[in-house]
Amino acid sequence: MLGRTAHGIHWMFRYLERAENTVRLLDAGFHMALTRDLVTSEEEWRSVIQTAGLKADYEKANASYSGIQVWNFILRDKANPLSVMDMIDNCRTNARLARNAISEELWEGLNVAWMEIKELFSRPISQRNLGDALALVRNAGTLVQGSLEGTMLRDEGYAFARAGTFIERADNTARILDIKYYLLLPSLAHVGSSLDTGQWDTVLRSVSGDRAYRFLNAARIDSRGIMEFLILDDRFPRSLAFCYSELRDNLAELARLHGAEGECNALMREADQALSETSIEDILDTGLHDFLINFIAQNRAIAGAFAEDYRFVS
Amino acid sequence: MSGGNFDEMYGTTEPGKGEVRGAYGGYCEWLDEQEPEYLRRKQRDADSEFRRTGITFNVYGEDDAEERLIPFDTVPRIITGGEWRKLSKGIEQRVRALNAFMHDLYHRQEIIRSGRLPQRLFRDNVAWLPHMVGFTPPGGVYTHIVGIDLVRTGPDEFMVLEDNARTPSGVSYMLENRETMMAMFPDLFTQVQVRPVANYPRRLAKSLAACAPPAASDKPVVAVLTPGIYNSAYFEHAFLADQMGAELVEGSDLRVIDGRVAMRTTRGYEPIDVIYRRVDDDYLDPLTFNPNSVLGIPGIMDVYRAGGVTIANAPGTGISDDKAIYSFMPEIVEFYTGEKPLLPNVETWRCAEADSLKYVLDNLAELVVKEVHGSGGYGMLIGPTSSKKEISTFRRKLEANPENYIAQPTLSLSTVPIFQKSGLAPRHVDLRPYVLVSPDGVDITPGGLTRVAMKKNSLVVNSSQGGGTKDTWVLDD
Numbered sequence: 035m036l037g038r039t040a041h042g043i044h045w046m047f048r049y050l051e052r053a054e055n056t057v058r059l060l061d062a063g064f065h066m067a068l069t070r071d072l073v074t075s076e077e078e079w080r081s082v083i084q085t086a087g088l089k090a091d092y093e094k095a096n097a098s099y100s101g102i103q104v105w106n107f108i109l110r111d112k113a114n115p116l117s118v119m120d121m122i123d124n125c126r127t128n129a130r131l132a133r134n135a136i137s138e139e140l141w142e143g144l145n146v147a148w149m150e151i152k153e154l155f156s157r158p159i160s161q162r163n164l165g166d167a168l169a170l171v172r173n174a175g176t177l178v179q180g181s182l183e184g185t186m187l188r189d190e191g192y193a194f195a196r197a198g199t200f201i202e203r204a205d206n207t208a209r210i211l212d213i214k215y216y217l218l219l220p221s222l223a224h225v226g227s228s229l230d231t232g233q234w235d236t237v238l239r240s241v242s243g244d245r246a247y248r249f250l251n252a253a254r255i256d257s258r259g260i261m262e263f264l265i266l267d268d269r270f271p272r273s274l275a276f277c278y279s280e281l282r283d284n285l286a287e288l289a290r291l292h293g294a295e296g297e298c299n300a301l302m303r304e305a306d307q308a309l310s311e312t313s314i315e316d317i318l319d320t321g322l323h324d325f326l327i328n329f330i331a332q333n334r335a336i337a338g339a340f341a342e343d344y345r346f347v348s
Numbered sequence: 349m350s351g352g353n354f355d356e357m358y359g360t361t362e363p364g365k366g367e368v369r370g371a372y373g374g375y376c377e378w379l380d381e382q383e384p385e386y387l388r389r390k391q392r393d394a395d396s397e398f399r400r401t402g403i404t405f406n407v408y409g410e411d412d413a414e415e416r417l418i419p420f421d422t423v424p425r426i427i428t429g430g431e432w433r434k435l436s437k438g439i440e441q442r443v444r445a446l447n448a449f450m451h452d453l454y455h456r457q458e459i460i461r462s463g464r465l466p467q468r469l470f471r472d473n474v475a476w477l478p479h480m481v482g483f484t485p486p487g488g489v490y491t492h493i494v495g496i497d498l499v500r501t502g503p504d505e506f507m508v509l510e511d512n513a514r515t516p517s518g519v520s521y522m523l524e525n526r527e528t529m530m531a532m533f534p535d536l537f538t539q540v541q542v543r544p545v546a547n548y549p550r551r552l553a554k555s556l557a558a559c560a561p562p563a564a565s566d567k568p569v570v571a572v573l574t575p576g577i578y579n580s581a582y583f584e585h586a587f588l589a590d591q592m593g594a595e596l597v598e599g600s601d602l603r604v605i606d607g608r609v610a611m612r613t614t615r616g617y618e619p620i621d622v623i624y625r626r627v628d629d630d631y632l633d634p635l636t637f638n639p640n641s642v643l644g645i646p647g648i649m650d651v652y653r654a655g656g657v658t659i660a661n662a663p664g665t666g667i668s669d670d671k672a673i674y675s676f677m678p679e680i681v682e683f684y685t686g687e688k689p690l691l692p693n694v695e696t697w698r699c700a701e702a703d704s705l706k707y708v709l710d711n712l713a714e715l716v717v718k719e720v721h722g723s724g725g726y727g728m729l730i731g732p733t734s735s736k737k738e739i740s741t742f743r744r745k746l747e748a749n750p751e752n753y754i755a756q757p758t759l760s761l762s763t764v765p766i767f768q769k770s771g772l773a774p775r776h777v778d779l780r781p782y783v784l785v786s787p788d789g790v791d792i793t794p795g796g797l798t799r800v801a802m803k804k805n806s807l808v809v810n811s812s813q814g815g816g817t818k819d820t821w822v823l824d825d
Binding site for chain 1: 399400401402577582586587589590595596597598600601611612613614615616
């Protein structure tokens with residue numbers, strides 16, 4: 035497979051994953067805002083913008099934080115350097131680049147979803163159709179992932195796609211945790227203390243983990259339990275541990291197909307081992323923020339080595 | 349334009365008035381049994397099918413390089429087996445002549461020496477490539493993939509409008525039109541026996557592999573070279589690569605290593621044997637041609653001349669298909685095959701010649717005037733449908749640079765009905781069959797792309813000008 039094609043498939047899935055995570059975040063914010071008074075809901079929207087990493091860009095374009103401004107900014111505003119619409123466009127452009135390396139169903143599923151999203155996003159999203167807009171993007175992700183599973187040859191293309199999904203998802207989950215944690219903490223002295231359970235509920239919703247967590251913990255919300263769940267529980271498909279176990283398998287499969295390991299395999303092994311030997315106590319001792327910053331940097335290093343190893347660019 | 353056109357379904361311009369011609373017997377029988385609403389719904393389904401599969405072409409210079417659908421009409425264009433056999437013979441003769449002509453031009457130039465072709469025709473031609481002089485491409489093939497544009501003016505009158513010997517496009521529409529028709533009307537295909545076209549990509553792959561260069565291994569590696577996703581035909585490039593199981597490469601994926609052209613794969617650089625290129629000569633090799641090109645591969649021409657790679661179509665092939673050469677095709681066919689051309693040309697006046705120029709200027713309102721190097725319906729004058737002002741503007745351009753133009757009579761192109769809300773309505777069509785050439789022979793896929801002018805009375809069928817397409821059937825009789 036061409037390096038450029040591998041790059042196309044990989045990024046197709048990264049953008050798709052990023053779009054999906056972004057709408058999950060919005061969904062959580064929307065849900066919280068509906069259960070708050072006006073002032074606190076403003077805070078909630080502020081934290082959504084912060085979590086999405088868009089504070090500076092948003093404040094350049096908007097004087098205040100209202101729900102409708104926030105979700106339109108995130109979903110479709112031209113002043114946003116990377117809106118969800120852009121992510122979906124990028125996803126499709128990369129799919130076109132890799133058109134002859136992905137299955138027809140995969141391409142058609144994405145293409146149809148893109149047309150529908152483009153159509154809906156061509157006008158401002160009101161409170162009334164926000165739910166539809168978010169569902170459309172989330173469903174696109176599910177549909178494309180499903181086609182990938184059901185129709186793609188299990189060759190290197192599949193591994194590049196899956197690696198894209200999990201590199202991106204690990205990064206997103208870590209960022210959500212990090213920023214949320216900071217926003218939630220009145221001061222660092224409160225690490226591990228009992229916190230606003232409603233806010234932690236948002237964190238869980240942002241990664242669609244609220245149900246799974248309640249199921250596993252008999253609906254007891256505590257910060258330590260949630261951190262442990264999102265970082266170390268490898269049964270939950272958006273936890274860091276799960277992402278890394280998938281990523282490790284995909285990178286190992288690529289190494290097997292190529293008959294040689296690359297730099298990314300070495301980095302992966304290191305990261306995977308470190309994560310599996312870490313307990314929640316260790317993380318709290320180091321400090322969650324430091325742990326996550328370290329994780330995000332490591333993740334980026336793996337992605338960089340991966341691109342090098344498989345010659346994504348000349 | 350109205351009156352006197354040959355309608356391929358009814359033999360007359362008024363639908364329902366003439367007798368259904370033999371070719372359309374089976375189809376019309378089926379058609380009569382269908383509810384109009386069912387046909388209308390299927391026409392809509394077909395459009396959304398094309399959108400869904402992303403069969404679009406990009407339009408440069410428009411908002412966001414907009415992707416457009418080429419209108420598809422659900423009434424097929426039907427050719428009998430007998431008609432096709434005759435056409436194929438004529439096409440094969442013409443394509444053999446084209447290849448022999450190019451070999452001669454880049455070697456001994458017998459046709460010039462014999463005085464049958466003026467020397468200025470190639471000497472001043474921008475498509476002429478001195479780099480090809482004395483070099484014979486692998487297998488002796490110059491134009492591997494040819495699209496011959498045909499028009500029909502009567503029951504037995506097909507003629508060649510244009511030879512596309514450089515990078516003929518549209519074959520993906522031929523294939524997708526058939527797929528769509530079969531998906532829409534499966535019962536129709538059990539009632540009428542139509543010769544299949546779906547094996548074209550396999551035949552293309554085989555034909556290209558048969559032209560592998562001396563340096564190739566037993567299993568030649570074929571790649572399609574595209575200018576990239578913003579090219580108007582990118583969908584087709586990706587589609588053909590996909591269907592052939594070949595790589596779809598861009599110039600930036602390739603470089604010359606150890607005398608071979610190699611592509612950057614996830615395992616490192618791997619050599620390519622045959623490149624089906626869809627970029628123009630000028631952009632192929634910045635070392636040899638346009639130095640600013642980022643689409644090409646520096647040094648590929650050296651590799652090519654040393655037998656390290658096959659380029660299809662060969663560089664310099666354009667010399668054979670411009671409109672000035674076209675007017676000499678009857679002489680060219682006779683010179684190289686020793687036979688009379690089986691398919692006639694459209695009568696053509698060369699404005700470079702004084703007598704012809706005078707005639708053309710005197711009759712502008714009746715003629716179609718085209719730029720010698722133009723394509724896609726750009727830079728042309730259609731006398732009968734142009735205003736006085738347009739004609740006088742064009743007259744000045746023509747007088748200023750007569751060598752740049754040829755003129756042809758306005759033909760009474762045949763029509764095939766299209767399906768409209770109100771029923772069938774005749775529209776002008778042309779036909780582009782696709783021809784593959786290798787040392788093993790000339791291979792013509794039964795059918796081709798029928799382009800149709802969607803506007804009433806319009807003669808312009810180009811997709812860039814709003815033309816549509818139809819599925820093209822060659823009957824299995």
